[in-house]
Amino acid sequence: MPAALLIPAGLGLLFLVLPLAGLLIRAPWTTLPERLTEPGALTALRLSVQTATLATALCLLLGVPLAWVLARVEFPGRRLVRALVTVPLVLPPVVGGVALLLVFGRRGLLGGWLDSTFGVTLPFTTTGVVLAEAFVAMPFLVIAVEGALRAADHRFEEAAATLGASRWTTFTHVTLPLVAPGLAAGAVLCWARALGEFGATITFAGNYPGRTQTMPLAVYLALETDLESAIVLSLVLLVVSVGILVALRDRWMTTA
Amino acid sequence: MSDRLLDARLVVDRGVFRLDVPLRVAPGEVVALLGPNGAGKTTALRALAGLHPLTDGHVTLDDVDLDRPATGGWVPTERRSIGVVFQDYLLFPHLSALDNVAFGPRRHGVERRAARATALEWLGRVGLDAQAQRRPRQLSGGQAQRVALARALAVAPSLLLLDEPLAALDARTRLDTRAELHRHLSAHAGATVLVTHDPLDALALADRLVIVEGGRVVQEGDGPSVTARPRTDYVARLVGLNLYRGRADGHGVRVSPELTLTVADRLDGEAFVAFRPAAVALHPARPEGSPRNTWAGTVAGVQRHGDNVRVQLDGPIGVAADVTPAAAAQLRLIPGQRVWVAVKATETHAYPATG
Numbered sequence: 001m002p003a004a005l006l007i008p009a010g011l012g013l014l015f016l017v018l019p020l021a022g023l024l025i026r027a028p029w030t031t032l033p034e035r036l037t038e039p040g041a042l043t044a045l046r047l048s049v050q051t052a053t054l055a056t057a058l059c060l061l062l063g064v065p066l067a068w069v070l071a072r073v074e075f076p077g078r079r080l081v082r083a084l085v086t087v088p089l090v091l092p093p094v095v096g097g098v099a100l101l102l103v104f105g106r107r108g109l110l111g112g113w114l115d116s117t118f119g120v121t122l123p124f125t126t127t128g129v130v131l132a133e134a135f136v137a138m139p140f141l142v143i144a145v146e147g148a149l150r151a152a153d154h155r156f157e158e159a160a161a162t163l164g165a166s167r168w169t170t171f172t173h174v175t176l177p178l179v180a181p182g183l184a185a186g187a188v189l190c191w192a193r194a195l196g197e198f199g200a201t202i203t204f205a206g207n208y209p210g211r212t213q214t215m216p217l218a219v220y221l222a223l224e225t226d227l228e229s230a231i232v233l234s235l236v237l238l239v240v241s242v243g244i245l246v247a248l249r250d251r252w253m254t255t256a
Numbered sequence: 257m258s259d260r261l262l263d264a265r266l267v268v269d270r271g272v273f274r275l276d277v278p279l280r281v282a283p284g285e286v287v288a289l290l291g292p293n294g295a296g297k298t299t300a301l302r303a304l305a306g307l308h309p310l311t312d313g314h315v316t317l318d319d320v321d322l323d324r325p326a327t328g329g330w331v332p333t334e335r336r337s338i339g340v341v342f343q344d345y346l347l348f349p350h351l352s353a354l355d356n357v358a359f360g361p362r363r364h365g366v367e368r369r370a371a372r373a374t375a376l377e378w379l380g381r382v383g384l385d386a387q388a389q390r391r392p393r394q395l396s397g398g399q400a401q402r403v404a405l406a407r408a409l410a411v412a413p414s415l416l417l418l419d420e421p422l423a424a425l426d427a428r429t430r431l432d433t434r435a436e437l438h439r440h441l442s443a444h445a446g447a448t449v450l451v452t453h454d455p456l457d458a459l460a461l462a463d464r465l466v467i468v469e470g471g472r473v474v475q476e477g478d479g480p481s482v483t484a485r486p487r488t489d490y491v492a493r494l495v496g497l498n499l500y501r502g503r504a505d506g507h508g509v510r511v512s513p514e515l516t517l518t519v520a521d522r523l524d525g526e527a528f529v530a531f532r533p534a535a536v537a538l539h540p541a542r543p544e545g546s547p548r549n550t551w552a553g554t555v556a557g558v559q560r561h562g563d564n565v566r567v568q569l570d571g572p573i574g575v576a577a578d579v580t581p582a583a584a585a586q587l588r589l590i591p592g593q594r595v596w597v598a599v600k601a602t603e604t605h606a607y608p609a610t611g
Binding site for chain 1: 305306307332333334335336338339340342346348349350351359360363364407408411
């Protein structure tokens with residue numbers, strides 16, 4: 001065991017674990033129950049869970065068909081489309097927020113039309129939060145589901161066709177159940193990413209308590225006024241993240 | 257139409273490979289497409305199922321064009337009256353055996369409860385009603401094969417297609433399953449096309465064999481006629497015969513520039529000569545004074561073959577000979593050894609190469 005590898009490995013681990021330990025050490029354990037039930041914390045938590053869930057639902061609705069097209073349909077430019085889908089993955093979320101503003105903002109490409117036709121405004125609303133989170137989180141879902149679709153034996157779909165199943169019935173009764181584990185893993189990853197979303201949300205939806213202030217935004221704000229509150233909120237996010245990791249590990253990561 | 261439920265000419269171009277197989281199957285008839293790997297059998301089956309479009313020709317089932325590129329006629333897979341048993345069965349892993357079998361009836365508009373009843377009845381027919389609630393991965397290979405058969409038959413298809421139905425089974429299961437499969441295929445009122453590379457499966461299951469090589473039909477007929485009169489090396493090997501093609505002139509067939517075989521049958525023109533490896537005798541010196549075909553050969557290979565030894569010989573014609581181990585020891589058969597090969601005219605079978 002060469003020390004040249006062991007020492008940096010140990011340092012690397014320490015670097016990753018120490019901040020989390022710091023969070024636990026500095027947490028105000030005695031006042032935790034009151035802190036957690038403060039109206040501000042609860043409101044932010046509820047909003048976060050709601051918007052992340054809605055964003056995941058939106059991603060499922062649009063992302064699963066997109067993944068299916070990428071995995072099952074041969075068309076020119078498919079590689080380009082796949083690359084485009086992954087852009088939000090590497091794009092700084094703040095840039096995503098700016099881009100969303102340019103499209104859905106009051107004077108944006110679609111925003112003006114939405115406002116004048118339907119009276120719908122998206123920026124700085126809860127719907128805006130959902131959009132921002134979905135924009136950032138959807139690639140996680142699409143990539144996971146597309147991978148699952150590619151790994152699934154498409155001949156099951158042929159077998160379904162020989163039994164009289166239409167394309168749609170085959171999709172709902174055969175394809176989706178076959179990729180269910182991948183779909184669930186993708187949805188959980190998507191939800192976790194949406195829950196932690198900060199940059200695009202604050203840029204596109206702002207920071208209004210009860211309306212657009214999600215947990216990460218609340219943490220950031222609390223940091224300037226009330227450190228203990230920030231620690232408590234961070235702790236909640238940490239618990240949720242670890243919970244997701246454990247759930248993923250037990251159910252998919254070992255078998256996949 | 258009574259004599260041909262299925263009428264097809266399957267033409268599929270796949271780059272350099274071209275499949276061109278005419279196929280007619282009567283109601284209740286079981287036809288086996290037999291051929292080596294890569295002969296185009298599975299492509300033919302996929303074309304019948306609509307999983308691969310034809311380039312030319314047609315598939316007509318019950319007087320309806322399912323696929324006819326010339327007129328643009330096309331019925332998609334899900335609207336064809338077919339049932340397919342895939343080589344590895346492709347039972348839906350997320351459904352029980354019962355729901356796998358009920359899947360077809362459900363898609364054909366049967367209400368859930370009735371579909372399940374039909375499925376249970378079919379599982380009963382293949383002897384698996386006790387395993388109805390099991391998932392495919394909890395079934396043995398033989399059981400999965402029977403569920404796959406029940407699933408294909410539960411929609412009462414006009415055309416039943418089976419792709420190497422026994423290939424995935426071990427030898428012992430295969431024997432039982434083959435007998436049972438034969439029973440179900442005989443009971444099937446529609447047309448049946450099965451694809452296999454195993455001559456035993458084909459002979460045991462089919463009324464008629466269609467032998468496909470390189471995308472073309474090289475021979476067609478019932479089991480006895482195909483096994484008695486092979487027309488290609490592939491078929492001869494399958495049925496274990498030595499086969500030669502040559503020009504006949506009365507009782508002689510010239511099978512190579514240096515060798516004319518004397519045969520019992522009398523015929524003229526292009527002809528095949530076939531004889532069993534066991535009919536070939538080997539001698540250390542030229543045998544005298546008997547009405548035999550004799551020629552000098554060189555041992556190319558020696559293998560155990562059942563209780564005997566199979567000797568491959570080079571010479572004017574390549575030939576396989578089955579001799580007893582005692583004879584093999586006496587002749588000291590080692591590769592390169594020269595021996596005399598003798599075949600009695602009465603052991604040969606000669607027949608015209610045309611028609």
